[in-house]
Amino acid sequence: MSKIDELIERLCPDGAEFLTLQECTQKVKNIKWKSYSGNDKKYIDLSSVDRNLHCIMETQNINSDSAPSRAQQIVQTDDILLGTTRPMLKRYCMIPEKYDNEICSTGFCVLRANTEIVLPRWIYHNISTTDFFAYVEQNQKGTSYPAISDASVKAFSFPVPPLEVQCEIVHILDSFTLLTAELTAELTAELTARKKQSEFYRDKLLTGEKMYPVGRIIDMLSQPITDGPHSTPKLVEEGIPFLSAESVYDGRIHFEKKRGYITDEFDIECCKKYKPQKNDVFMVKSGSTTGKVGFVDTDERFNIWSPLAAMRTNENNSARFLFHLLQSEKIQKQVRAKASHGSQPNLSMRALEQFEVPIPPLEIQSKIATVLDNFDAICADLNIGLPAEIEARQKQYEYYRDLLLTFAETGNMLATDRQTDRQTDRQTDRQTELSVIKLIQYVFGYAKVNFGSIATIVRGSSPRPIKNYITENCNGVNWIKIGDIKPNTKYVTATAEKITKEGAKKSRFVHPGDFILSNSMSFGRPYILKIEGCIHDGWLSISNFNDIVIPDYLYHLLNSNSVQQEMKQRASFGGAVQNLNADIVKSLKLNIPSLEVQKHIVSILDRFDTLCNDLSAGLPAEIEARQKQYEYYRDMLLSFKELPK
Numbered sequence: 001m002s003k004i005d006e007l008i009e010r011l012c013p014d015g016a017e018f019l020t021l022q023e024c025t026q027k028v029k030n031i032k033w034k035s036y037s038g039n040d041k042k043y044i045d046l047s048s049v050d051r052n053l054h055c056i057m058e059t060q061n062i063n064s065d066s067a068p069s070r071a072q073q074i075v076q077t078d079d080i081l082l083g084t085t086r087p088m089l090k091r092y093c094m095i096p097e098k099y100d101n102e103i104c105s106t107g108f109c110v111l112r113a114n115t116e117i118v119l120p121r122w123i124y125h126n127i128s129t130t131d132f133f134a135y136v137e138q139n140q141k142g143t144s145y146p147a148i149s150d151a152s153v154k155a156f157s158f159p160v161p162p163l164e165v166q167c168e169i170v171h172i173l174d175s176f177t178l179l180t181a182e183l184t185a186e187l188t189a190e191l192t193a194r195k196k197q198s199e200f201y202r203d204k205l206l207t208g209e210k211m212y213p214v215g216r217i218i219d220m221l222s223q224p225i226t227d228g229p230h231s232t233p234k235l236v237e238e239g240i241p242f243l244s245a246e247s248v249y250d251g252r253i254h255f256e257k258k259r260g261y262i263t264d265e266f267d268i269e270c271c272k273k274y275k276p277q278k279n280d281v282f283m284v285k286s287g288s289t290t291g292k293v294g295f296v297d298t299d300e301r302f303n304i305w306s307p308l309a310a311m312r313t314n315e316n317n318s319a320r321f322l323f324h325l326l327q328s329e330k331i332q333k334q335v336r337a338k339a340s341h342g343s344q345p346n347l348s349m350r351a352l353e354q355f356e357v358p359i360p361p362l363e364i365q366s367k368i369a370t371v372l373d374n375f376d377a378i379c380a381d382l383n384i385g386l387p388a389e390i391e392a393r394q395k396q397y398e399y400y401r402d403l404l405l406t407f408a409e410t411g412n413m414l415a416t417d418r419q420t421d422r423q424t425d426r427q428t429d430r431q432t433e434l435s436v437i438k439l440i441q442y443v444f445g446y447a448k449v450n451f452g453s454i455a456t457i458v459r460g461s462s463p464r465p466i467k468n469y470i471t472e473n474c475n476g477v478n479w480i481k482i483g484d485i486k487p488n489t490k491y492v493t494a495t496a497e498k499i500t501k502e503g504a505k506k507s508r509f510v511h512p513g514d515f516i517l518s519n520s521m522s523f524g525r526p527y528i529l530k531i532e533g534c535i536h537d538g539w540l541s542i543s544n545f546n547d548i549v550i551p552d553y554l555y556h557l558l559n560s561n562s563v564q565q566e567m568k569q570r571a572s573f574g575g576a577v578q579n580l581n582a583d584i585v586k587s588l589k590l591n592i593p594s595l596e597v598q599k600h601i602v603s604i605l606d607r608f609d610t611l612c613n614d615l616s617a618g619l620p621a622e623i624e625a626r627q628k629q630y631e632y633y634r635d636m637l638l639s640f641k642e643l644p645k
Contacts, residue, residue, distance in 0.1 A: 016161040021111060021127075022154035024118040028079070028110045030072045031103060033064045043071050044104040046083050047288060049091040054128075056093055062103065070105045078120040080111040082127060085147045087136050094124055109150045122166045125173050126158045144235050144260070212360040218353035220322055222314040225349040226274045227285070228304040235260035240267040241302040245284045248294035248308065251327060251376065253282065259305065270303045274310055279319040283326055285309040285352065290345040291335040293326045295319070309349050321365035324372045325357055437548060437592065446593040452586025455545035459519070459582050460508040460535035469503030477504040478533025482518060485527060490555060492516065493530045507534035508541055513551065515542035517558070519580040524567040526558040540582055553598040556605050557590060 031041075040061040045068075050057045062071055075081070077100040083091030085107045104110065111127070113120040126132060135156050140148040160166075218224065233242060239261035247257045262270075280296040286307045304310065313319045325331060334355045339345040360368070437447045437454070451457065463469045470479070476498030484495045499507070510516060514529050517540040526542075528551055535541060545554065557563060570584050593601070 011162040011165060016159035016165075018157050019117075019160045020155055020157050021123070022151075024114055024123065024160060025154065026112045026114055028112055029074050031074050033067055036064050041067075041071075042099060042102040043067070044075070044081070044099065044102065044108075045070070046085060046091055046105060046107050049081065049083065049093050051089055051091055054090075054093045056096070056099060059099075059102070067103070068105075070107060071103050072106050073104045073108065073110050075102055075104050075110060076100055076112065078113065080113075080120060080124050080127065081108040082111065082153060083107060084109050084150065084153065086145065087140055087148050088133065088146070090128075090133065092124075092127060094120065109148075109153045111154075117163075118160055119163065119166045119170055121170045121174065122160075125170065127156075132156060132158075144232065212358040212364070214356055215359040216353065217311070217322075217355045217357055220313055220317040220357070220359060221353075222312050225309050225311055225353055227306045227309055227349065228274060229270055230306045233259075233262050233266060233305065236263055237261065239263050241300075242305065243302060243308065244305040245287045245289050245292070245307040248282055248284050248292045249289065251293060251295070251323075253294040253296060255300075255302070258302075262303065267301070267303050274304070276302060276304060276310065277312070279313070281311045281313075281319060281323050281326065283309045283311070283347075283352070285347040285349065287344050290339050290347055291332055293323060295323045309347075309352060316362055317359070318362060318365040318369050320369035320373060324369060331355060331357065438594075446591050446597075448589060448591055450586060451588040451590050454548045454590075454592065456541075456543045457582050457586050458508065458541050460516075460537050460539040460541060461506065462536040463499065463503040463506035466499075466503075466536075469499045469506075471498050471500045471503075473498065473500070476500055477509075478531055480510070480516065480529075480533045480535050480539070482538060490528060491530045492527050495531070495533060499534060504534050507536065508539075509534055510541050511543070513543075513546070515551070515554065515558075516540065517542060517580070517585065523571060523580050524558075524564055526555055528555060540580065540585055542585075549592055550595060550598045550602060552602040552606070556602065563588060563590070 040063050042059040043062045044056055044059055048056050048059050062068070075095045077095055077097045079095040081091075081093050081095065081104060083089065111123055113123050136148055136153070139152045139155075140146040161169075235242065240263070241255055241258045242260055242262045243253065243255070243257075244259045246259070247254050276296055278296055278299050282294045282296070282304070284290050284292040284307055311322065313322055335347060338351045338355075339347040437449060477500070478495040479497045479499045480492060480495050481497070485492060509532070510529055511532050512529050516527050516529060516535055517523075518525050518538065519540050520538055542554075545551075549557075566588060567580060567584065570587075571580050592598075
């Protein structure tokens with residue numbers, strides 16, 4: 001029994017209490033700027049929180065004179081911040097010690113744990129679950145600029161087991177986040193090194209004032225720089241993708257980061273001013289990401305908002321050359337120098353057109369672009385691999401996290417069936433399920449699973465007429481019949497008949513270590529194969545289970561009264577004979593403890609078996625008594641308490 005299982009058994013055997021965030025958190029004070037005369041404060045606004053790493057990346061210093069109106073809330077170490085403006089962007093983090101007693105925006109809901117009943121990290125993990133964000137999505141208000149109130153956030157209900165249980169589960173979940181953080185750091189360092197190398201060569205290639213004529217950006221274009229509509233669009237549920245500044249970063253246009261969708265009618269109206277086409281180049285011209293560049297590499301229909309400046313090269317210039325040129329330090333310096341700085345940077349299109357640039361001949365532009373594209377591809381390989389690997393790790397973590405945090409009101413947890421998700425291939429699917437089962441075993445001591453999720457269960461098959469395939473040839477294939485099985489035996493070691501290899505092709509081949517289960521007459525009796533051979537349709541074959549259950553444990557489990565009774569109750573009737581089918585056996589609910597516990601149980605049951613067999617020659621009465629004792633202890637050991645629903 002695991003530590004968590006012991007804690008649950010001792011502290012919350014009937015399940016976990018569900019509380020709201022309001023019931024588990026404390027009030028947060030606001031700063032009084034009018035009377036404040038101390039040192040500058042660090043200000044955490046929405047843009048300070050990294051959406052992927054869920055940590056504070058950068059802040060700005062403020063005082064009573066420079067503080068924005070939203071800079072109000074005083075935060076403490078271990079507070080949890082959740083962005084309530086456009087909450088599905090998932091801006092959330094915990095406050096580290098370095099930001100203790102600093103200021104955050106009222107755009108955050110601040111969750112300060114009442115540590116007498118809940119751990120801060122327990123709240124943190126619960127507000128990162130899919131269940132929580134499904135709740136947020138249902139309760140946010142507004143379409144173009146959705147938000148959720150603090151009161152709605154704090155109305156969310158979640159399981160709050162005793163602190164000792166929380167601590168153990170938090171420890172497991174934190175280990176997953178640590179692995180992800182380590183991987184992120186390693187791959188990010190490698191990516192940074194590659195990008196620096198690429199940028200070095202890019203700037204060397206593009207610093208061509210002495211070799212190439214110097215012109216202006218407008219000289220490279222077929223038309224003046226333009227942008228999208230300046231009015232706020234009405235977004236709809238589906239339609240034409242509509243992009244803004246957040247879609248342009250890392251030298252690419254990320255359609256998954258679209259602002260939303262616009263109607264066909266609005267798109268037609270937008271196209272009167274500008275219609276995007278393949279090989280256009282975009283630059284962000286307003287907002288915190290001013291200067292970021294993206295390249296249109298698709299013919300798909302979409303449109304843009306006013307923060308994006310669109311450029312289209314003429315026949316004498318390369319679009320890819322312009323794309324790289326705009327990212328060079330020479331151009332980015334001009335962006336920083338020419339952008340006006342109010343509340344947000346802003347670069348006019350007319351100023352951008354006048355930026356000085358080297359303009360080599362088209363042939364040279366193409367060669368430079370090819371070289372830089374190759375460097376870009378080297379970075380992209382890792383740039384794609386990095387988020388993909390991190391995303392995979394994150395999904396794994398989220399899957400395990402949601403399993404661990406999903407305390408049903410009974411506290412019961414079931415492993416998932418293999419048929420629930422067909423998006424991955426069978427091998428990957430099975431490995432994921434086995435990992436989940438082992439995790440649940442570690443946390444709760446055992447996993448309750450459908451038999452079909454941990455084993456391959458299929459019906460046998462007979463070549464017909466069978467007499468035509470029976471052979472006395474010693475090279476024939478063992479033909480396993482019910483009559484070959486000795487009474488009260490555990491193993492199949494020999495057969496009376498063999499079939500031809502041609503007959504074997506029309507039957508079900510089984511291997512040593514596989515189980516066979518009779519499906520009619522004395523149905524439900526399991527046997528372990530010591531030989532290979534073929535089985536007819538009076539048998540079910542059970543295989544591919546060894547990585548999660550020990551054969552001897554499975555043998556005892558299938559023979560237990562509870563499993564035998566379930567098979568008996570569910571068997572279909574055909575005349576006077578009850579019959580099992582593969583689907584019935586697949587749906588059996590089995591309690592599977594860890595491999596170590598299975599070994600311990602098997603050792604006990606095998607000792608009873610030995611005692612019974614030693615006495616079998618002369619003491620039938622004693623055998624019967626021992627057998628009943630064995631069955632009693634077997635069923636006791638194989639029975640796990642199921643919490644009330």
